[in-house]
Amino acid sequence: MAVVISVITQKGGVGKTTVVNALCASLSKRRYRVLAIDMDPQGNLSLSFDADSDNAATIYDVLKGEALPIDSIQRQPVADIIPSNILLSSIELEFTGKNREFLLSNIIEQVTGLYDIILIDSPPGLGILTINALTASDYVIIPMLPDIFSLQGLTLVYDTIEYIQSTVNKKLAISGILVNRYMKRSKLHKEIYGTAQLICHKLNVNLFKTVIRNSKTLAEAQSIQTDITEYSPKSSGVKDFNSLVTELEELNII
Ligand SMILES: Nc1ncnc2c1ncn2[C@@H]1O[C@H](COP(=O)(O)OP(=O)(O)OP(=O)(O)O)[C@@H](O)[C@H]1O
Ligand SMILES: [Mg+2]
Known part of the structure:
Protein backbone atom coordinates (compact mmCIF):
# COMPACT_ATOMS: atom_id res chain seq x y z
CA MET A 1 0.00 0.00 0.00
CA ALA A 2 1.33 3.40 -0.99
CA VAL A 3 1.40 6.44 1.28
CA VAL A 4 -0.71 9.09 -0.43
CA ILE A 5 0.46 12.69 -0.02
CA SER A 6 -1.24 15.68 -1.59
CA VAL A 7 0.27 19.12 -1.99
CA ILE A 8 -2.47 21.61 -1.26
CA THR A 9 -3.16 25.26 -0.73
CA GLN A 10 -5.81 27.63 -1.98
CA LYS A 11 -3.19 30.17 -3.00
CA GLY A 12 -1.98 30.12 -6.61
CA GLY A 13 1.64 30.19 -7.71
CA VAL A 14 3.26 29.27 -4.38
CA GLY A 15 5.05 26.17 -5.68
CA LYS A 16 2.64 23.23 -5.40
CA THR A 17 3.62 21.84 -8.80
CA THR A 18 7.31 22.58 -8.24
CA VAL A 19 7.23 20.72 -4.93
CA VAL A 20 5.50 17.67 -6.44
CA ASN A 21 7.91 17.59 -9.38
CA ALA A 22 11.15 17.93 -7.41
CA ASP A 54 -3.37 15.37 -25.65
CA ASN A 55 -3.73 11.88 -27.07
CA ALA A 56 -3.27 9.59 -24.08
CA ALA A 57 -5.82 8.82 -21.35
CA THR A 58 -5.85 11.44 -18.60
CA ILE A 59 -7.15 11.58 -15.05
CA TYR A 60 -10.35 13.07 -16.52
CA ASP A 61 -11.02 9.90 -18.55
CA VAL A 62 -10.31 7.78 -15.49
CA LEU A 63 -12.59 9.83 -13.23
CA LYS A 64 -15.36 9.49 -15.81
CA GLY A 65 -14.86 5.72 -15.92
CA GLU A 66 -13.78 5.82 -19.57
CA ALA A 67 -10.22 4.55 -18.94
CA LEU A 68 -8.69 2.25 -16.37
CA PRO A 69 -6.23 3.85 -13.93
CA ILE A 70 -3.53 1.37 -14.90
CA ASP A 71 -3.94 2.25 -18.61
CA SER A 72 -3.54 5.97 -17.92
CA ILE A 73 -0.16 5.71 -16.18
CA GLN A 74 2.79 7.02 -18.19
CA ARG A 75 6.32 6.03 -17.29
CA GLN A 76 8.49 9.17 -17.33
CA PRO A 77 12.12 9.73 -16.21
CA VAL A 78 11.12 11.65 -13.05
CA ALA A 79 8.40 9.18 -12.00
CA ASP A 80 5.21 7.54 -13.25
CA ILE A 81 2.36 9.98 -13.82
CA ILE A 82 -1.35 10.10 -14.56
CA PRO A 83 -1.57 13.34 -16.57
CA SER A 84 -4.28 15.92 -16.79
CA ASN A 85 -5.55 18.53 -19.20
CA ILE A 86 -8.11 21.31 -19.36
CA LEU A 87 -11.05 18.88 -19.71
CA LEU A 88 -10.68 18.18 -16.00
CA SER A 89 -12.15 21.62 -15.28
CA SER A 90 -15.63 20.35 -16.17
CA ILE A 91 -15.66 17.80 -13.33
CA GLU A 92 -17.33 20.33 -11.05
CA LEU A 93 -20.33 20.52 -13.39
CA GLU A 94 -20.36 16.89 -14.54
CA PHE A 95 -20.28 15.26 -11.12
CA THR A 96 -22.98 16.59 -8.86
CA GLY A 97 -24.08 13.32 -7.25
CA LYS A 98 -23.54 11.88 -3.80
CA ASN A 99 -20.06 10.59 -2.93
CA ARG A 100 -18.40 12.73 -5.56
CA GLU A 101 -15.55 13.49 -3.16
CA PHE A 102 -14.53 9.81 -3.30
CA LEU A 103 -13.89 9.62 -7.06
CA LEU A 104 -10.09 9.85 -6.79
CA SER A 105 -9.93 7.70 -3.70
CA ASN A 106 -11.64 4.84 -5.60
CA ILE A 107 -9.12 5.17 -8.43
CA ILE A 108 -6.10 5.16 -6.13
CA GLU A 109 -7.33 1.96 -4.49
CA GLN A 110 -6.75 0.17 -7.81
CA VAL A 111 -3.06 1.11 -8.13
CA THR A 112 -1.90 1.61 -4.56
CA GLY A 113 -0.22 -1.82 -4.45
CA LEU A 114 2.19 -0.85 -7.23
CA TYR A 115 3.82 2.11 -5.45
CA ASP A 116 5.49 3.23 -2.23
CA ILE A 117 4.37 6.84 -2.53
CA ILE A 118 1.61 8.57 -4.51
CA LEU A 119 1.95 12.36 -4.77
CA ILE A 120 -0.99 14.48 -5.89
CA ASP A 121 -0.67 17.95 -7.41
CA SER A 122 -3.80 20.05 -6.96
CA PRO A 123 -5.15 23.26 -8.46
CA PRO A 124 -5.27 26.52 -6.51
CA GLY A 125 -8.53 26.88 -4.58
CA LEU A 126 -10.42 24.49 -2.38
CA GLY A 127 -12.96 23.14 -4.89
CA ILE A 128 -14.04 19.60 -5.69
CA LEU A 129 -10.70 18.57 -7.23
CA THR A 130 -8.81 19.60 -4.09
CA ILE A 131 -11.47 17.97 -1.92
CA ASN A 132 -11.00 14.73 -3.91
CA ALA A 133 -7.23 14.94 -3.33
CA LEU A 134 -7.73 15.46 0.41
CA THR A 135 -10.26 12.64 0.65
CA ALA A 136 -7.80 10.25 -1.02
CA SER A 137 -4.75 11.27 1.04
CA ASP A 138 -3.00 10.09 4.17
CA TYR A 139 -0.97 13.29 4.44
CA VAL A 140 -0.90 16.86 3.19
CA ILE A 141 2.04 19.13 2.51
CA ILE A 142 1.07 22.80 2.55
CA PRO A 143 3.55 25.02 0.70
CA MET A 144 3.69 28.72 1.46
CA LEU A 145 5.71 31.68 0.29
CA PRO A 146 7.57 33.71 2.91
CA ASP A 147 5.10 36.58 2.69
CA ILE A 148 2.29 38.02 4.76
CA PHE A 149 -0.50 36.78 2.44
CA SER A 150 0.64 33.19 2.75
CA LEU A 151 0.63 33.50 6.55
CA GLN A 152 -2.86 34.93 6.35
CA GLY A 153 -4.00 31.98 4.19
CA LEU A 154 -2.77 29.27 6.58
CA THR A 155 -5.85 29.21 8.80
CA LEU A 156 -8.22 28.86 5.82
CA VAL A 157 -6.45 25.80 4.47
CA TYR A 158 -6.18 24.43 8.02
CA ASP A 159 -9.95 24.82 8.51
CA THR A 160 -10.62 22.97 5.24
CA ILE A 161 -8.39 20.10 6.32
CA GLU A 162 -10.13 19.94 9.71
CA TYR A 163 -13.47 19.81 7.90
CA ILE A 164 -12.30 16.90 5.74
CA GLN A 165 -10.95 15.12 8.84
CA SER A 166 -14.28 15.46 10.60
CA THR A 167 -16.35 14.31 7.62
CA VAL A 168 -14.95 12.07 4.87
CA ASN A 169 -11.34 11.26 5.85
CA LYS A 170 -10.51 10.76 9.54
CA LYS A 171 -7.01 9.46 8.79
CA LEU A 172 -5.89 12.66 7.01
CA ALA A 173 -2.93 14.35 8.71
CA ILE A 174 -0.85 17.43 7.94
CA SER A 175 2.73 16.31 7.40
CA GLY A 176 3.84 19.91 7.51
CA ILE A 177 3.88 23.46 6.23
CA LEU A 178 6.73 23.99 3.79
CA VAL A 179 8.25 27.42 3.18
CA ASN A 180 9.20 27.84 -0.48
CA ARG A 181 11.33 30.45 -2.30
CA TYR A 182 13.17 31.27 0.89
CA MET A 183 16.14 33.64 0.77
CA LYS A 184 18.56 33.14 3.63
CA ARG A 185 19.75 36.74 3.56
CA SER A 186 16.29 38.24 3.76
CA LYS A 187 15.38 39.61 7.19
CA LEU A 188 11.71 39.56 6.20
CA HIS A 189 11.87 35.86 5.27
CA LYS A 190 13.43 35.07 8.66
CA GLU A 191 10.67 36.99 10.41
CA ILE A 192 7.94 35.28 8.40
CA TYR A 193 9.45 31.87 9.22
CA GLY A 194 9.41 32.85 12.93
CA THR A 195 5.76 33.90 12.73
CA ALA A 196 4.89 30.68 10.85
CA GLN A 197 6.52 28.78 13.76
CA LEU A 198 4.24 30.54 16.24
CA ILE A 199 1.11 29.90 14.13
CA CYS A 200 2.04 26.24 13.65
CA HIS A 201 2.70 25.82 17.36
CA LYS A 202 -0.73 27.28 18.12
CA LEU A 203 -2.43 25.02 15.56
CA ASN A 204 -0.32 22.03 16.67
CA VAL A 205 0.94 21.54 13.12
CA ASN A 206 4.46 20.65 11.97
CA LEU A 207 6.50 23.33 10.21
CA PHE A 208 9.23 21.64 8.16
CA LYS A 209 12.74 22.56 9.29
CA THR A 210 13.69 22.27 5.64
CA VAL A 211 13.01 25.40 3.62
CA ILE A 212 13.11 25.37 -0.19
CA ARG A 213 15.39 28.15 -1.30
CA ASN A 214 14.67 30.37 -4.24
CA SER A 215 16.50 28.62 -7.07
CA LYS A 216 16.42 29.42 -10.75
CA THR A 217 17.62 25.87 -11.47
CA LEU A 218 14.32 24.51 -10.16
CA ALA A 219 12.37 26.69 -12.56
CA GLU A 220 14.77 25.90 -15.43
CA ALA A 221 14.60 22.12 -14.98
CA GLN A 222 10.79 22.32 -15.11
CA SER A 223 10.70 24.46 -18.21
CA ILE A 224 13.00 22.16 -20.16
CA GLN A 225 11.08 19.15 -18.82
CA THR A 226 14.11 17.60 -17.18
CA ASP A 227 14.71 15.78 -13.92
CA ILE A 228 16.38 18.34 -11.58
CA THR A 229 18.54 15.62 -10.00
CA GLU A 230 20.05 14.94 -13.44
CA TYR A 231 20.04 18.53 -14.68
CA SER A 232 21.88 20.01 -11.72
CA PRO A 233 22.67 17.39 -9.06
CA LYS A 234 24.59 19.84 -6.86
CA SER A 235 22.04 22.66 -6.96
CA SER A 236 20.42 24.08 -3.84
CA GLY A 237 17.08 22.76 -5.14
CA VAL A 238 18.30 19.15 -5.10
CA LYS A 239 19.89 19.64 -1.65
CA ASP A 240 16.69 21.10 -0.22
CA PHE A 241 14.44 18.37 -1.60
CA ASN A 242 16.83 15.69 -0.36
CA SER A 243 16.63 17.25 3.04
CA LEU A 244 12.82 17.27 2.80
CA VAL A 245 12.82 13.54 1.95
CA THR A 246 15.03 12.87 4.98
CA GLU A 247 12.66 14.88 7.16
CA LEU A 248 9.66 12.91 5.84
CA GLU A 249 11.55 9.69 6.66
CA GLU A 250 12.40 10.90 10.16
CA LEU A 251 8.75 11.80 10.76
CA ASN A 252 7.85 8.20 9.71
CA ILE A 253 5.62 9.57 6.97
CA ILE A 254 7.40 7.58 4.28
N1 LIG B 1 11.93 27.48 -5.05
C1 LIG B 1 11.71 28.11 -6.21
N2 LIG B 1 12.69 28.85 -6.79
C2 LIG B 1 12.47 29.51 -7.95
N3 LIG B 1 11.32 29.48 -8.63
C3 LIG B 1 10.29 28.78 -8.10
C4 LIG B 1 10.43 28.06 -6.87
N4 LIG B 1 9.25 27.44 -6.60
C5 LIG B 1 8.43 27.78 -7.61
N5 LIG B 1 9.02 28.58 -8.50
C6 LIG B 1 8.44 29.17 -9.73
O1 LIG B 1 7.26 29.87 -9.35
C7 LIG B 1 6.25 29.70 -10.32
C8 LIG B 1 5.00 29.12 -9.66
O2 LIG B 1 5.33 27.82 -9.16
P1 LIG B 1 4.33 26.61 -9.32
O3 LIG B 1 3.77 26.53 -10.69
O4 LIG B 1 5.01 25.40 -8.78
O5 LIG B 1 3.18 27.08 -8.31
P2 LIG B 1 1.74 26.43 -8.11
O6 LIG B 1 1.37 26.66 -6.67
O7 LIG B 1 1.72 25.04 -8.58
O8 LIG B 1 0.83 27.33 -9.06
P3 LIG B 1 -0.70 27.08 -9.44
O9 LIG B 1 -1.47 27.50 -8.22
O10 LIG B 1 -0.96 27.93 -10.63
O11 LIG B 1 -0.85 25.62 -9.73
C9 LIG B 1 6.83 28.80 -11.40
O12 LIG B 1 7.31 29.61 -12.44
C10 LIG B 1 7.99 28.08 -10.70
O13 LIG B 1 9.02 27.71 -11.60
MG1 LIG C 1 0.47 24.13 -9.99
Whole structure:
Protein backbone atom coordinates (compact mmCIF):
# COMPACT_ATOMS: atom_id res chain seq x y z
CA MET A 1 0.00 0.00 0.00
CA ALA A 2 1.33 3.40 -0.99
CA VAL A 3 1.40 6.44 1.28
CA VAL A 4 -0.71 9.09 -0.43
CA ILE A 5 0.46 12.69 -0.02
CA SER A 6 -1.24 15.68 -1.59
CA VAL A 7 0.27 19.12 -1.99
CA ILE A 8 -2.47 21.61 -1.26
CA THR A 9 -3.16 25.26 -0.73
CA GLN A 10 -5.81 27.63 -1.98
CA LYS A 11 -3.19 30.17 -3.00
CA GLY A 12 -1.98 30.12 -6.61
CA GLY A 13 1.64 30.19 -7.71
CA VAL A 14 3.26 29.27 -4.38
CA GLY A 15 5.05 26.17 -5.68
CA LYS A 16 2.64 23.23 -5.40
CA THR A 17 3.62 21.84 -8.80
CA THR A 18 7.31 22.58 -8.24
CA VAL A 19 7.23 20.72 -4.93
CA VAL A 20 5.50 17.67 -6.44
CA ASN A 21 7.91 17.59 -9.38
CA ALA A 22 11.15 17.93 -7.41
CA LEU A 23 9.96 15.70 -4.58
CA CYS A 24 9.14 12.97 -7.13
CA ALA A 25 12.65 13.31 -8.57
CA SER A 26 14.34 13.07 -5.14
CA LEU A 27 12.17 10.15 -4.04
CA SER A 28 12.80 8.24 -7.29
CA LYS A 29 16.57 8.77 -6.82
CA ARG A 30 16.24 7.06 -3.44
CA ARG A 31 14.56 4.12 -5.16
CA TYR A 32 11.05 4.76 -3.92
CA ARG A 33 8.39 3.65 -6.41
CA VAL A 34 6.55 6.90 -7.05
CA LEU A 35 3.32 7.79 -8.88
CA ALA A 36 2.36 11.42 -9.47
CA ILE A 37 -1.26 12.33 -10.15
CA ASP A 38 -1.97 15.66 -11.80
CA MET A 39 -5.33 16.90 -10.44
CA ASP A 40 -4.93 20.39 -11.92
CA PRO A 41 -6.74 21.20 -15.20
CA GLN A 42 -3.83 23.57 -15.98
CA GLY A 43 -1.74 20.41 -16.54
CA ASN A 44 1.49 22.10 -15.38
CA LEU A 45 2.84 18.96 -13.73
CA SER A 46 2.09 16.88 -16.84
CA LEU A 47 3.96 19.39 -18.95
CA SER A 48 6.96 19.48 -16.60
CA PHE A 49 7.08 15.63 -16.73
CA ASP A 50 6.88 15.80 -20.53
CA ALA A 51 3.81 13.55 -20.38
CA ASP A 52 1.34 13.24 -23.25
CA SER A 53 -1.91 14.85 -22.16
CA ASP A 54 -3.37 15.37 -25.65
CA ASN A 55 -3.73 11.88 -27.07
CA ALA A 56 -3.27 9.59 -24.08
CA ALA A 57 -5.82 8.82 -21.35
CA THR A 58 -5.85 11.44 -18.60
CA ILE A 59 -7.15 11.58 -15.05
CA TYR A 60 -10.35 13.07 -16.52
CA ASP A 61 -11.02 9.90 -18.55
CA VAL A 62 -10.31 7.78 -15.49
CA LEU A 63 -12.59 9.83 -13.23
CA LYS A 64 -15.36 9.49 -15.81
CA GLY A 65 -14.86 5.72 -15.92
CA GLU A 66 -13.78 5.82 -19.57
CA ALA A 67 -10.22 4.55 -18.94
CA LEU A 68 -8.69 2.25 -16.37
CA PRO A 69 -6.23 3.85 -13.93
CA ILE A 70 -3.53 1.37 -14.90
CA ASP A 71 -3.94 2.25 -18.61
CA SER A 72 -3.54 5.97 -17.92
CA ILE A 73 -0.16 5.71 -16.18
CA GLN A 74 2.79 7.02 -18.19
CA ARG A 75 6.32 6.03 -17.29
CA GLN A 76 8.49 9.17 -17.33
CA PRO A 77 12.12 9.73 -16.21
CA VAL A 78 11.12 11.65 -13.05
CA ALA A 79 8.40 9.18 -12.00
CA ASP A 80 5.21 7.54 -13.25
CA ILE A 81 2.36 9.98 -13.82
CA ILE A 82 -1.35 10.10 -14.56
CA PRO A 83 -1.57 13.34 -16.57
CA SER A 84 -4.28 15.92 -16.79
CA ASN A 85 -5.55 18.53 -19.20
CA ILE A 86 -8.11 21.31 -19.36
CA LEU A 87 -11.05 18.88 -19.71
CA LEU A 88 -10.68 18.18 -16.00
CA SER A 89 -12.15 21.62 -15.28
CA SER A 90 -15.63 20.35 -16.17
CA ILE A 91 -15.66 17.80 -13.33
CA GLU A 92 -17.33 20.33 -11.05
CA LEU A 93 -20.33 20.52 -13.39
CA GLU A 94 -20.36 16.89 -14.54
CA PHE A 95 -20.28 15.26 -11.12
CA THR A 96 -22.98 16.59 -8.86
CA GLY A 97 -24.08 13.32 -7.25
CA LYS A 98 -23.54 11.88 -3.80
CA ASN A 99 -20.06 10.59 -2.93
CA ARG A 100 -18.40 12.73 -5.56
CA GLU A 101 -15.55 13.49 -3.16
CA PHE A 102 -14.53 9.81 -3.30
CA LEU A 103 -13.89 9.62 -7.06
CA LEU A 104 -10.09 9.85 -6.79
CA SER A 105 -9.93 7.70 -3.70
CA ASN A 106 -11.64 4.84 -5.60
CA ILE A 107 -9.12 5.17 -8.43
CA ILE A 108 -6.10 5.16 -6.13
CA GLU A 109 -7.33 1.96 -4.49
CA GLN A 110 -6.75 0.17 -7.81
CA VAL A 111 -3.06 1.11 -8.13
CA THR A 112 -1.90 1.61 -4.56
CA GLY A 113 -0.22 -1.82 -4.45
CA LEU A 114 2.19 -0.85 -7.23
CA TYR A 115 3.82 2.11 -5.45
CA ASP A 116 5.49 3.23 -2.23
CA ILE A 117 4.37 6.84 -2.53
CA ILE A 118 1.61 8.57 -4.51
CA LEU A 119 1.95 12.36 -4.77
CA ILE A 120 -0.99 14.48 -5.89
CA ASP A 121 -0.67 17.95 -7.41
CA SER A 122 -3.80 20.05 -6.96
CA PRO A 123 -5.15 23.26 -8.46
CA PRO A 124 -5.27 26.52 -6.51
CA GLY A 125 -8.53 26.88 -4.58
CA LEU A 126 -10.42 24.49 -2.38
CA GLY A 127 -12.96 23.14 -4.89
CA ILE A 128 -14.04 19.60 -5.69
CA LEU A 129 -10.70 18.57 -7.23
CA THR A 130 -8.81 19.60 -4.09
CA ILE A 131 -11.47 17.97 -1.92
CA ASN A 132 -11.00 14.73 -3.91
CA ALA A 133 -7.23 14.94 -3.33
CA LEU A 134 -7.73 15.46 0.41
CA THR A 135 -10.26 12.64 0.65
CA ALA A 136 -7.80 10.25 -1.02
CA SER A 137 -4.75 11.27 1.04
CA ASP A 138 -3.00 10.09 4.17
CA TYR A 139 -0.97 13.29 4.44
CA VAL A 140 -0.90 16.86 3.19
CA ILE A 141 2.04 19.13 2.51
CA ILE A 142 1.07 22.80 2.55
CA PRO A 143 3.55 25.02 0.70
CA MET A 144 3.69 28.72 1.46
CA LEU A 145 5.71 31.68 0.29
CA PRO A 146 7.57 33.71 2.91
CA ASP A 147 5.10 36.58 2.69
CA ILE A 148 2.29 38.02 4.76
CA PHE A 149 -0.50 36.78 2.44
CA SER A 150 0.64 33.19 2.75
CA LEU A 151 0.63 33.50 6.55
CA GLN A 152 -2.86 34.93 6.35
CA GLY A 153 -4.00 31.98 4.19
CA LEU A 154 -2.77 29.27 6.58
CA THR A 155 -5.85 29.21 8.80
CA LEU A 156 -8.22 28.86 5.82
CA VAL A 157 -6.45 25.80 4.47
CA TYR A 158 -6.18 24.43 8.02
CA ASP A 159 -9.95 24.82 8.51
CA THR A 160 -10.62 22.97 5.24
CA ILE A 161 -8.39 20.10 6.32
CA GLU A 162 -10.13 19.94 9.71
CA TYR A 163 -13.47 19.81 7.90
CA ILE A 164 -12.30 16.90 5.74
CA GLN A 165 -10.95 15.12 8.84
CA SER A 166 -14.28 15.46 10.60
CA THR A 167 -16.35 14.31 7.62
CA VAL A 168 -14.95 12.07 4.87
CA ASN A 169 -11.34 11.26 5.85
CA LYS A 170 -10.51 10.76 9.54
CA LYS A 171 -7.01 9.46 8.79
CA LEU A 172 -5.89 12.66 7.01
CA ALA A 173 -2.93 14.35 8.71
CA ILE A 174 -0.85 17.43 7.94
CA SER A 175 2.73 16.31 7.40
CA GLY A 176 3.84 19.91 7.51
CA ILE A 177 3.88 23.46 6.23
CA LEU A 178 6.73 23.99 3.79
CA VAL A 179 8.25 27.42 3.18
CA ASN A 180 9.20 27.84 -0.48
CA ARG A 181 11.33 30.45 -2.30
CA TYR A 182 13.17 31.27 0.89
CA MET A 183 16.14 33.64 0.77
CA LYS A 184 18.56 33.14 3.63
CA ARG A 185 19.75 36.74 3.56
CA SER A 186 16.29 38.24 3.76
CA LYS A 187 15.38 39.61 7.19
CA LEU A 188 11.71 39.56 6.20
CA HIS A 189 11.87 35.86 5.27
CA LYS A 190 13.43 35.07 8.66
CA GLU A 191 10.67 36.99 10.41
CA ILE A 192 7.94 35.28 8.40
CA TYR A 193 9.45 31.87 9.22
CA GLY A 194 9.41 32.85 12.93
CA THR A 195 5.76 33.90 12.73
CA ALA A 196 4.89 30.68 10.85
CA GLN A 197 6.52 28.78 13.76
CA LEU A 198 4.24 30.54 16.24
CA ILE A 199 1.11 29.90 14.13
CA CYS A 200 2.04 26.24 13.65
CA HIS A 201 2.70 25.82 17.36
CA LYS A 202 -0.73 27.28 18.12
CA LEU A 203 -2.43 25.02 15.56
CA ASN A 204 -0.32 22.03 16.67
CA VAL A 205 0.94 21.54 13.12
CA ASN A 206 4.46 20.65 11.97
CA LEU A 207 6.50 23.33 10.21
CA PHE A 208 9.23 21.64 8.16
CA LYS A 209 12.74 22.56 9.29
CA THR A 210 13.69 22.27 5.64
CA VAL A 211 13.01 25.40 3.62
CA ILE A 212 13.11 25.37 -0.19
CA ARG A 213 15.39 28.15 -1.30
CA ASN A 214 14.67 30.37 -4.24
CA SER A 215 16.50 28.62 -7.07
CA LYS A 216 16.42 29.42 -10.75
CA THR A 217 17.62 25.87 -11.47
CA LEU A 218 14.32 24.51 -10.16
CA ALA A 219 12.37 26.69 -12.56
CA GLU A 220 14.77 25.90 -15.43
CA ALA A 221 14.60 22.12 -14.98
CA GLN A 222 10.79 22.32 -15.11
CA SER A 223 10.70 24.46 -18.21
CA ILE A 224 13.00 22.16 -20.16
CA GLN A 225 11.08 19.15 -18.82
CA THR A 226 14.11 17.60 -17.18
CA ASP A 227 14.71 15.78 -13.92
CA ILE A 228 16.38 18.34 -11.58
CA THR A 229 18.54 15.62 -10.00
CA GLU A 230 20.05 14.94 -13.44
CA TYR A 231 20.04 18.53 -14.68
CA SER A 232 21.88 20.01 -11.72
CA PRO A 233 22.67 17.39 -9.06
CA LYS A 234 24.59 19.84 -6.86
CA SER A 235 22.04 22.66 -6.96
CA SER A 236 20.42 24.08 -3.84
CA GLY A 237 17.08 22.76 -5.14
CA VAL A 238 18.30 19.15 -5.10
CA LYS A 239 19.89 19.64 -1.65
CA ASP A 240 16.69 21.10 -0.22
CA PHE A 241 14.44 18.37 -1.60
CA ASN A 242 16.83 15.69 -0.36
CA SER A 243 16.63 17.25 3.04
CA LEU A 244 12.82 17.27 2.80
CA VAL A 245 12.82 13.54 1.95
CA THR A 246 15.03 12.87 4.98
CA GLU A 247 12.66 14.88 7.16
CA LEU A 248 9.66 12.91 5.84
CA GLU A 249 11.55 9.69 6.66
CA GLU A 250 12.40 10.90 10.16
CA LEU A 251 8.75 11.80 10.76
CA ASN A 252 7.85 8.20 9.71
CA ILE A 253 5.62 9.57 6.97
CA ILE A 254 7.40 7.58 4.28
N1 LIG B 1 11.93 27.48 -5.05
C1 LIG B 1 11.71 28.11 -6.21
N2 LIG B 1 12.69 28.85 -6.79
C2 LIG B 1 12.47 29.51 -7.95
N3 LIG B 1 11.32 29.48 -8.63
C3 LIG B 1 10.29 28.78 -8.10
C4 LIG B 1 10.43 28.06 -6.87
N4 LIG B 1 9.25 27.44 -6.60
C5 LIG B 1 8.43 27.78 -7.61
N5 LIG B 1 9.02 28.58 -8.50
C6 LIG B 1 8.44 29.17 -9.73
O1 LIG B 1 7.26 29.87 -9.35
C7 LIG B 1 6.25 29.70 -10.32
C8 LIG B 1 5.00 29.12 -9.66
O2 LIG B 1 5.33 27.82 -9.16
P1 LIG B 1 4.33 26.61 -9.32
O3 LIG B 1 3.77 26.53 -10.69
O4 LIG B 1 5.01 25.40 -8.78
O5 LIG B 1 3.18 27.08 -8.31
P2 LIG B 1 1.74 26.43 -8.11
O6 LIG B 1 1.37 26.66 -6.67
O7 LIG B 1 1.72 25.04 -8.58
O8 LIG B 1 0.83 27.33 -9.06
P3 LIG B 1 -0.70 27.08 -9.44
O9 LIG B 1 -1.47 27.50 -8.22
O10 LIG B 1 -0.96 27.93 -10.63
O11 LIG B 1 -0.85 25.62 -9.73
C9 LIG B 1 6.83 28.80 -11.40
O12 LIG B 1 7.31 29.61 -12.44
C10 LIG B 1 7.99 28.08 -10.70
O13 LIG B 1 9.02 27.71 -11.60
MG1 LIG C 1 0.47 24.13 -9.99
